[in-house]
Amino acid sequence: MRSQPTVAPPSEDKRWRIVTATMRRHGFAPDALIETLHSVQEAFGYLDENSLRFVAGNLKLPLSRVYGAATFYNLFTLKPQGEHACVVCMGTACYIKGGAHLLAEIAHHFNLKPGETTPDGRVSLLVARCLGTCGLAPAVVFDGAVAGKVEPEALIGRIERWLNHEPG
Ligand code: FES
Known part of the structure; x- marks a missing residue:
């Protein structure tokens, strides 16, 4: 179980610490995906490519999988936001x-x-x-x-x- 992120956050924004903390709580395991996307959305209000890339890299998931989850569940808001x-x-x-x-x-x-x-x-x-x-x-x-x-x-x-x- 890892305790450190392997991919740096997209910016200095302190909100990334919340997201990183969520992944750390799960040892950066791939099954932390949905919860991590939740924390991105709560912190930023939406998901964009930079955030999805950050999550994919740290949870060692293909970006397609992360996009898949982000676009599949209605509770997530991608930017831009269409139906x-x-x-x-x-x-x-x-x-x-x-x-x-x-x-x-x-x-x-x-x-x-x-x-x-x-x-x-x-x-x-x-x-x-x-x-x-x-x-x-x-x-x-x-x-x-x-x-x-x-x-x-x-x-x-x-x-x-x-x-x-x-x-x-
Ligand atoms: S370039 Fe790798 S999936 Fe498109």
């Missing part, structure tokens, strides 16, 4: 395999850029720097579920269904 969240990976492997093209398609079809939410509040678009599942490149997290080798048509179709209130 649905689509996280496109733009790490090196995913970029090479078409991640940038996926973002371009989303911008083209929905006029939606990373960090934005559709005007109706239905869909937020986020980017990650590597979800830790490079073998699945290009990878996208749809509301908590990691999808691999994502084709533009499938991605656009999924977002359209979200916008039209159809099942994902």
Whole structure:
């Protein structure tokens, strides 16, 4: 059981101490994930990529898993905050395999850029720097579920269904 964090907090903000204390209480074990995300949310009001990366690194979990939990449970608020969240990976492997093209398609079809939410509040678009599942490149997290080798048509179709209130 570890007692020290292995990844430094994203900033000097003292609130990270609360988050680190939560992980320490659990010996930085992976099953502290939900409780740790709770403490981030309580301290900051939302979860963003830096905080998810910090938690993933210290709990030795793939970032995809942490994004998965953060987008699956309604009690967590991702920033930006839409009813649905689509996280496109733009790490090196995913970029090479078409991640940038996926973002371009989303911008083209929905006029939606990373960090934005559709005007109706239905869909937020986020980017990650590597979800830790490079073998699945290009990878996208749809509301908590990691999808691999994502084709533009499938991605656009999924977002359209979200916008039209159809099942994902
Ligand atoms: S670069 Fe996308 S999962 Fe690693």
